[in-house]
Amino acid sequence: PDYMVPSRVVPLEALPLTPSGKVDRRALPLSDGAEDVDFVAPRTVTEAALARLWSEVLGMARVGITADFAALGGDSLQAVQLFAAIARELGRDLPVATLVEAPTIERLARLIEGEEVSGWDAVVPIRTGGEGPRLFFVHGGGGTVLFMRDVAASLPSHVSLYGLQSEGQDGGPMTGWRVEQMATRYLEGIRAIQRGGPYLLAGYCFGGLVAFEMARRLQTSGERVALLALVNGQNHNPQPSGATGAGQQTAFGRGPSVSRAGGRRRRRTAQRLAAALFSGHSVRAARDALAWRIDAVRADPRVRERLGWLAHHALALGGRLPAAWRPDYIAAMTTRAERLYRPLRYEGKLTLIRGAGLSPDPLLGWGGLAAEIEAHEIGGPQRLRRELITPPLVTALGARLARAIEATHPAHQG
Structure with missing residues (x-):
């Protein structure tokens, strides 16, 4: 399509890379005259404030109000940083998924200046309006749907894409954090858009578990599932189907059933955490109140999960989680949900659909759990799981999904 055809081509000897091996878009040179032609200066106070925040988060000298966040190289972590800064400096606590609807400073400023921002909704339209089938795509462990914009751009134009995002994006608690609870809520959301089958479902990473549970429930209720695609979706619990996960040991103790003394300690710790979170202190002060260093929280999954579970208890006491805490909280809860799901x-x-080198098991732990399994591998060895959902490999992912969709809807082939 025309919108994917570049207006300029700049020859390079090699692409600049970040330490993680991804393309460093901020290090890419501008073509001659690109900055003068494409840059649109802020016109209002809100646009100027947003331009300053975008520049700080993205590490750029200046950002025009019509520039797309993702096109500038912004990723999900930077999006969280941006919206935390917006909440702190502009007083508007917006969900990160707002970037799907308002990916530019110009559009975001309109929302902040008075347009009504809808609350959390499980279903986020990524690209709609096509006359073909609808694909419902479940989030990964971070709960967000921002990466799905790249997926949508790689799908045929007649396919509509809807993302399913987790609770907790608005700072509230994840009341339904287990896989089974997510499946129930997400099915309610997609049925409000599509009343009957055939359904097309996909899930990325952790979301593969939720998509699998959704497909199984739809099938049990007599609905037809035309496509169930798991993207890097591993099953780490290939136990017999009778296992329920009750009483499952975790990295920091047991599941919901805990000893009375342990419960009292957890409530006291949650109360201290709640006081730090909701009393106006900074994120660093809140974490220091629990004697955990920020780098330790992010480096050790067990500590991160414990922190998230305590935040879950703290949220039950009231208040909203600061934006910078939300990724750790959501990731902790989805990690716990993954461990308990059977x-x-x-x-x-x-x-x-998996990236090369993801697992020595080509079936990713799903052997024997489906009547038929078709496995595909994309790209060369990948150091990071998310490389499959970012350029350039996301194009191959979109092509693979497109072939799978067209196999279920042959009328749109050709």
């Missing part, structure tokens, strides 16, 4: 067999076809 999938039952799905009597349908399961399509696995």
Whole structure:
């Protein structure tokens, strides 16, 4: 399509890379005259404030109000930083998914200046209006749907894409954090858009578990699932189907059933955390109140999960989680949900799409849990799981999903 055809081409000897091996878009040179032609200066106080915040987060000298956040190289972590800064300096606590609807400073300023911002909704339209099928794509462990814009751009134009995002994006508690609870809520959301099958479902990473559970429930209720595609979706619990996960030991103790003394200690710790979170202190002060260093929290998954679980208890006491805390909280809860989920067999076809080197098991732990399994591998060795959902590999992912969709809707082929 025309919007994917570049207006300029700048030859380079090699692409600049970040330490993680991704393309460093901020280090890419501008083509001659690109800055003068494309830059649109802020016109209002709000646009000027947003331009300053975008420049700080993205590490750029200046940002025009019509520039797209993702096109400038912004990722999900920078999006969280941006919206934390917006909440702190402009007083508007917006969900990160707002970037799907308002990816530019110009559009975001309109929302901040008075347009009504809808609250959390499980279903986020990523690209709609196509006359073909609808694909419902479940979030990964971070709960956000921002990466799906790249996926949508790689799909045929007649396919509509809807993202499913987790609770907690607005700072509230994840009241339904288990896989089974997410499946229930997400099915309610997609049925409000599409009343009957055939359904097309996909899930990224952790979201693969939720998509699998959704497909199984739809099938059990008599609905047809035309596509169930898991993207880097591993099943780490290939236990017999009778296992329920009750009483499952975790990295920091047991599940919901804890000793009375342990429960009292956890409540006291949660109360201290709540006081730090909701009393206006900074994120660093809140974490220091629990004697955990920020780098330790992010480096040690067990500590991160414990912090998230305590934040869950703290949220039950009231208040909203600061924006900078939300990724750790959501990731902790989805990690816990992943550990407790025990999938039952799905009597349908399961399509696995994985990055090279993800696992020595080509079926990613799903062997015996579906009537038919079709596995595909994309790209060369990848150091990071998310490389499959970012350029350039996301194009190959979109092509693979497109082939799977067209196989279920042959009328749109050609």
